[in-house]
Amino acid sequence: MATTTASLTLSSSDLTGDALALTTTTNLSKAGVTTGLDQFTGVARKTFATAVTDENLIASADYTNSRAHKLYIKNTSTNPSEYFTVEVGSTNVVLGRLYAGDFMFVPYDGSNDIDIDASAAGMTIEFAVFYEA
């Protein structure tokens, strides 16, 4: 059994009167059990020569449905005006925008495609999936 740990810290010294520091940690487990996820796609990068719309990034067909996969995506751009729009499912429900340097980390049950829009040419997205069969 593999053990993979995810830790997230949200902090700010000037958003509230007292400094904010929220830290949360979890071991990445298979669906419904405490057994650790044992498969990993590796970290991949994809660069788009042009701005794109509804570009498939994660294909649900590649992952078993109703499992507890985990998805990491990052916009590697350093231009603050450039963003990726992350969309979920066949109707491309807009989740949100990843601006330059922003990332997201979410559980992914394998039932929906994840598509992206790139707001400009030459943008690079970084992504990885921890998954189970």
Next chain:
Amino acid sequence: MGRITANLSLSSSDVMTSPISITVRSSAEADSGTIIRGRVADTTAGTTNAGVTVYKASDKQTMAYVYVRNMDEERENYMYLYAADETGDPTIVKIPGSEFAYFPVENTQTIKAYGTKTNQLIEYAVFGQDDPANILS
């Protein structure tokens, strides 16, 4: 104007033959936010249920940064996040017990939550630049 910084670390010594360690950091302007822990009464999505509103559309300008943790210790007791303003209330993230999600939300979306069982405990935080033209209630 304040700033919110997010640090994510993903590490494993044995998911691959070589250890992996992914560490990323992002920082964004934010002038407002909330951190809330509460119970989710609902076990289904839909407009007839009150649901717990994690993010209300137009509360922030452009977008919001959202963190949600399912506080239930049983892995099979999921927390479902859905887009309440979309047709059919599609689930966008399904969080197993003891796990969390961190993601951006488009300011036009309303994100609500329901659980596998009634009165599941949820912890969530929302940060961004406030839209003063809109209030939460």
